[in-house]
Amino acid sequence: MNGAASGLIEAIKTAIGPHDKWDLIPTGTSGWWKYGSGGISAWGTLCGVPNGCIAVLGLMNKQGVLMPDGKTNIMDQLMLYYSQSNFPVEAYEQSLYDLSQDAVYGWTSDYAPIPLPDEDVLAHTVSGSPLCHISVSKWADAAGVNLDKTAYGGHMKEDRCGKITADMAALTAEFLNNLALPEYLTYPAETTACMSCHNQLSDVSKYPAQQGKMECGECHDMPPSHGRTKGPK
Numbered sequence: 001m002n003g004a005a006s007g008l009i010e011a012i013k014t015a016i017g018p019h020d021k022w023d024l025i026p027t028g029t030s031g032w033w034k035y036g037s038g039g040i041s042a043w044g045t046l047c048g049v050p051n052g053c054i055a056v057l058g059l060m061n062k063q064g065v066l067m068p069d070g071k072t073n074i075m076d077q078l079m080l081y082y083s084q085s086n087f088p089v090e091a092y093e094q095s096l097y098d099l100s101q102d103a104v105y106g107w108t109s110d111y112a113p114i115p116l117p118d119e120d121v122l123a124h125t126v127s128g129s130p131l132c133h134i135s136v137s138k139w140a141d142a143a144g145v146n147l148d149k150t151a152y153g154g155h156m157k158e159d160r161c162g163k164i165t166a167d168m169a170a171l172t173a174e175f176l177n178n179l180a181l182p183e184y185l186t187y188p189a190e191t192t193a194c195m196s197c198h199n200q201l202s203d204v205s206k207y208p209a210q211q212g213k214m215e216c217g218e219c220h221d222m223p224p225s226h227g228r229t230k231g232p233k
């Protein structure tokens, strides 16, 4: 979270020059954004990367901007991008490596020269969820590593987290510069179907409402017959 938010805020400070408000916002090692690390105090809830990007959109009062489809806003797009991308995204590898050579904050590992070239990345995975726990666990399982902070797997995880940070901060910067997003993402068909009954405006005499836009199938395994017919069983 701190990497994404501080990186964007430092870029904004550079772009706008001396400013009586932005100059007061602490970044980097004394940044306001460190609480989001590991899905907030290592609870594995919301990944810090979308949290940090969206925090900066909030500072710019851009968080609610609707996409041309009128169905999603930029926050939804960043959450969908996080949930649906096959991380780490390959395209960033060389430019990240080049940038890391003169980075302000070091990005090094005792175990491997990170950022790793893409061919050395142990696994690319789609999280299907904005939750840090699910995202890193699916990746660690596919990569066959243990997430122990002091060991090889932990350092390989840092490579992945760092790349996701750079990738999503870049996407957020494109949006802040009014560049068109590469594509508008949509909710998976299954989630849309579930939400057509289970939403906060639904008829609660028929359907229990729920709050959320995450992929329902990550946690619920409903029988195929569920939801086929309207009204209580």
Ligand code: HEC
Binding pocket: 190, 193, 194, 195, 196, 197, 198, 206, 207, 208, 216, 217, 220, 222, 226, 227, 228, 229, 230, 231, 232, 233
């Ligand atoms: C056509 C409307 C409809 C759709 C679509 C639908 N549901 Fe439901 N759902 C219901 C109704 C009605 C109930 C309450 C009665 C029952 O349990 O069947 C319910 C209950 C639930 C419950 C709480 C009770 C339980 O059985 O655990 C969960 C969880 C749930 N639905 C999840 C889902 C998920 C996940 C999807 C998408 C895969 C989905 N629903 C799609 C109508 C729907």
Ligand code: HEC
Binding pocket: 191, 194, 195, 198, 208, 209, 210, 212, 213, 214, 215, 216, 217, 218, 219, 220
């Ligand atoms: C991170 C896990 C997770 C995700 C993702 C998730 N749910 Fe749930 N949901 C739960 C848990 C846990 C409960 C409470 C236990 C139960 O009813 O199964 C629950 C309960 C519900 C209920 C019952 C609410 C009530 O008042 O009885 C509905 C309906 C429901 N979920 C629908 C959905 C739909 C629709 C989605 C996708 C948009 C979804 N859930 C995504 C974990 C999740």
